[in-house]
Amino acid sequence: MPQTKMSIFEYAIRSEEEGAAFYSNAARSFGKGPEKSFLEGLAAEEVKHADTFRKLKEKVEKKGVGELFGSAEVSDYLDAVVRGGLFESARQAVEGGATPKSPEEIYAVAVRAERSSILLYGELARQAKHKATRKIFEELEREEKNHLVRIVALRADHDTMFAIERFGCVC
Structure with a gap:
């Protein structure tokens, strides 16, 4: 079966x-x-x-992807990342890929997905040709980093041992 191409x-x-859901x-x-x-x-x-x-x-459809990215390697990189999807791949953090129910399981999936998002948006920012496009990806990367920090704090609020291991104390 041929692989379906998907744009960035x-x-x-x-x-x-998927993240919102x-x-x-x-x-x-x-x-x-x-x-x-x-x-x-x-x-x-x-x-x-x-x-x-x-x-x-919409902007890309008007200008063409070559106008936004300097290298075709974006497609190769994305192909490697796209295969499972950020949140679908992250679900492997829960035994059997089940829907997470506990704060610990939610944390495990969210951390994996947010880390993948950070890597992806950082790479897209590096590949962007234009400063305005690069800034958009950099802002998204910053927001995903902020999500990651907040998710770690959520886990620490629910798991005393994690808080001690992570921060050296229960704060």
Whole structure:
């Protein structure tokens, strides 16, 4: 069966939509409280990221991908990353790829996916030809790094041993 080609932007949109769905579903596993609000906030941010990529995709359709990226290697890199999807690949952090239910499982999937997003957007920023496009990817990379930091803090709030190992104390 031939492999379906997917543009950088279709992949990024899909990944951000998967992230929004993941965080929305994870939020449902918590009652009212800061964890639920936090995860709902992450879902909303992922929706904004998908919208950013839709706008970039429109720009590319008008100008052509060669106008935005300096190297065809972006496609090769993306092909290596796309095969499983950021959040789908990250689900392997949970035994049997099941839907995460505990804060620890949510953390494991979210950390893997956010790290992959950081690497992807960093690479896209490096490959971007134009400063404006590069800035968009750099901003997305910064936002994903912020997600990662906040997710680690969520885990520390729910896991005393993790907090001690990670920060040297229960803060």
